[in-house]
Amino acid sequence: MSARALPSxxxxxxxxxxxxxxxxxxxxxxxxxxxxxxPLFHALFPELQRPLYTRASFVDLALSHAALVGVxxxxxVSVGIGVGIFVTRPAGRDFAGPVxxxxxxxxxFPPTAVLALAVPVIGYGGAPTVIALIAxxxxxxxxxxxxxLNAVPVAxxxxxxxxxxxxxxxxxxxxxxxxxPVILSGVRTSVILNIGTATIGSTVGxxxxxxxxxxxxxxxxxxxxxxxxxxxxxxxIATDLWFDELEHALH
Amino acid sequence: MIVLDRLTxxxxxTTAVDQLSLTVPTGSICALVGPSGCGKSTTxxxxxxxxxxxxxRVLIDGTDTAGLAPVTLRRRIGYVIQSIxxxxxxxxxxxxxxxxxxxGWPEARIEARVDELLDLVGLDPAQYRERRPHELSGxxxxxxxxxxxxxxxPDLLLMDEPFGALDPVTRDGLQxxxxxxxxxxxxTVVIVTHDIDEAIRLASLIAVLDKGRLIQQGAPRDLLSxxxxxxxxxxxxxxxxxLRLLQVTPVGERTDYGNVTSGEPIAxxxxxxxxxxxxxxxxxxxxxxRDRAGRQGTLSLADVVAREVTGP
Numbered sequence: 001m002s003a004r005a006l007p008s009x010x011x012x013x014x015x016x017x018x019x020x021x022x023x024x025x026x027x028x029x030x031x032x033x034x035x036x037x038x039p040l041f042h043a044l045f046p047e048l049q050r051p052l053y054t055r056a057s058f059v060d061l062a063l064s065h066a067a068l069v070g071v072x073x074x075x076x077v078s079v080g081i082g083v084g085i086f087v088t089r090p091a092g093r094d095f096a097g098p099v100x101x102x103x104x105x106x107x108x109f110p111p112t113a114v115l116a117l118a119v120p121v122i123g124y125g126g127a128p129t130v131i132a133l134i135a136x137x138x139x140x141x142x143x144x145x146x147x148x149l150n151a152v153p154v155a156x157x158x159x160x161x162x163x164x165x166x167x168x169x170x171x172x173x174x175x176x177x178x179x180x181p182v183i184l185s186g187v188r189t190s191v192i193l194n195i196g197t198a199t200i201g202s203t204v205g206x207x208x209x210x211x212x213x214x215x216x217x218x219x220x221x222x223x224x225x226x227x228x229x230x231x232x233x234x235x236x237i238a239t240d241l242w243f244d245e246l247e248h249a250l251h
Numbered sequence: 252m253i254v255l256d257r258l259t260x261x262x263x264x265t266t267a268v269d270q271l272s273l274t275v276p277t278g279s280i281c282a283l284v285g286p287s288g289c290g291k292s293t294t295x296x297x298x299x300x301x302x303x304x305x306x307x308r309v310l311i312d313g314t315d316t317a318g319l320a321p322v323t324l325r326r327r328i329g330y331v332i333q334s335i336x337x338x339x340x341x342x343x344x345x346x347x348x349x350x351x352x353x354x355g356w357p358e359a360r361i362e363a364r365v366d367e368l369l370d371l372v373g374l375d376p377a378q379y380r381e382r383r384p385h386e387l388s389g390x391x392x393x394x395x396x397x398x399x400x401x402x403x404x405p406d407l408l409l410m411d412e413p414f415g416a417l418d419p420v421t422r423d424g425l426q427x428x429x430x431x432x433x434x435x436x437x438x439t440v441v442i443v444t445h446d447i448d449e450a451i452r453l454a455s456l457i458a459v460l461d462k463g464r465l466i467q468q469g470a471p472r473d474l475l476s477x478x479x480x481x482x483x484x485x486x487x488x489x490x491x492x493x494l495r496l497l498q499v500t501p502v503g504e505r506t507d508y509g510n511v512t513s514g515e516p517i518a519x520x521x522x523x524x525x526x527x528x529x530x531x532x533x534x535x536x537x538x539x540x541r542d543r544a545g546r547q548g549t550l551s552l553a554d555v556v557a558r559e560v561t562g563p
Contacts, residue, residue: 159336161301162409163350163399164325177340 020241027234031058034227041223051223053212058231064207065235068126069198072133073191080138080190081183084145085171099142107139111197115204129201129208136197137190144186148179181250188243195236199228209235252277252312253298253407253439259306260293260463267293269463270307275456277312277406280433280440282450285460285486291443294460295409298441299328311407326350329400329408329438333415335392337384343369343395344380350403368398371435373428390421394428401436410442414449426452447487451475451495459483472499497523497555505557506540508548516541519548523555530555 035058041051086092087099111132118128152175160170176183199210209232216224253275260268268290275281283291296302298309300321309316316324337346347368348361356364366376372394384392393413400408413429414422430453433440444450450457451471458468459482467479471487475496478484488495503519517526519542526538536552 153339155332155334155336156338157336158332158334159330159396159399160338162299162325162330162332162336164322164328164353165349166322169353174338 018245020238020245023234023238023241027231027238030231030234031062034058034231041227045223048221048223051221053215053224053227055215056207056211058209058227061207061209061211062231062235064126065195065198065209065232068129068201068206068208069133069191069194072130072137072194072198073187075130075134076137076141076190076194077187079134080141080186081145083138084142084149084183085176088146088149089167096146100146103139103142106135109135111136112200112203115200119204124205126201126206128204129198129206132201133194133197137194140186140189140193141183142186144189145179145183148182148186149175151182152178181247184243184247184250188240188247191243192236192240195239196232199232252310253281253441254310255294255298255307256310257307258294258297258304258309260290260297260302261305266463268297268304271460271463271465272307273458273465273468275439275441277439278437279456280429280442280454281456281458282454283441283443283458283460284445284447284450285466287445288462289460290463291445291460292411293463295411295441295443298407299325299330299409301325326353326403327405327407329397329405331393331396331400331408331410331413333412335389335396335416337392337395337399339384342381342383343374343387346384346395347399347402349399354403356403364402365398368401369395371401371432372398374398388421389417390425393417393425397425397429397432401432401438406439408438408440410440412443412445415444415446422449429453448495451487451498457487459486461486470499472496475499494524497527502526502538502540502550503542505554506542506548506550507554508540508546510549511547512537512539512549514539516547517550519543519546526550527552527555 035052038052041048045051083099083103087096114132114135115128118131122128122131156174156178157170160174165173198206198208199213201208202210202214209228212224212228213232216222216226216228253273255271255273258268258271259266271290271294273281283294285291293302297304298316300309300316337343338349344362344365347365348356351361351364365380369376369379374391374394379387379391379395384395387395396413400410414425417425426449429440432438440453442450442453455470456468457471457474459466459474461482467474467483469477474483474487475492478487484492500523501519502517502521502523502525505523506519516539517529519540529538530536530552538550540548540550542548
């Protein structure tokens, strides 16, 4: 990739034009300031005795949340892109239909149901959550990889074959780079979806930013729900904007 | 020397190439011509094994290509296609250096080669080296396509309707560039075209194909003056056969060297169509001629339209 397409990072006024940095700062600020917001939530929710979630620190929740999404996304990206590549090769073309169905099932199958089925087998905590996130996040990556590879113009591929690139060389040097923007948009969709979906992991004991939300819902404490929702929202927005940056860098 | 030996390829029930035998001498340009679906592109793709034959062999300088790994074979053969197919995400320099890089050339040699090739195809290296394909016109892109094909200095260049998608002026320029490049590098070129004028202009050997069969092969002049079937006659000549014969006949052959006329002489190596154009433009029926040795003579309109000496 050419370096000249990367936006310059020097100078404070460049920061101002980069919303990803602002959103990240807002997320970090919320994490840092929420523990001191007791008076604010007392004022907002006077009827609640303990309006500030304190069972776990927000930083721990955020780190655990990010780790769950991160692990699931690593698997989703490697498996999803791998499967997408496989079914667009001559050897795997016959599997395109079944894979399509399978990933669609993975996404239409409710993540809560995945959790319910996984817990008896592997127990409570992060593991069933990661499994649910993987099942839920595969579809956008697989279908974007297939769409991206199928949309690569014919001429460079023909030329690559004709001048003697090996099939693997053609894939790595020509097809994947040309499909990269489409694949990246699929990864983006998957990761953002799963930042939201990971919150339900707290129903099976995983530590996530959904923990205050779940506890707030079961304990009729809307302040907890609000605190969790603000953090998850800011996390998702910041991540989404970083994907924006990445897409610009790719062009 | 390229030898196609009873080459055969079926696609389902149709026979795309049928027992085709053809010998292309080293250092010549051979044009495969014929109507759409005649098997000319398939033949070209059989040479670098983009498709595998159902029968027959391809020998390059005596080596049966079936014994080589296809990828190795293709890196030794230049390949240019109508749709050009530059890699849009790479600079012009990186596009050209694709095959040398695959072959593991040292960086300095690759850089020097890129500049040398840009010069060869008529693009200023300083100006074009770092550009992206989309910043170039179609004609410039195909010049880069030719440079990329020649990058690893292959002895053989395959071209599949390389100038078919370009406008006539650009096509003209690229044909001239190809003639020049071939003269300077001595490459063996096999070019597929449905444009008989292009074939006549570029090739020393034309092979006319129809329905997968080789109908006739020979020098452009042979085909024009002695077509073996009405199909060849119609395809290579059609209504313009007489005019095309003028394009391949040198002035010297019709010149009366005993007779000197005044005026600006035409070279004996020029072709009759150029002479006729000058007569028409100047409203004259005689032209002074001078050959390389300085011999002088006269070409008259009657000589131009005289019956082909070698004709039937």
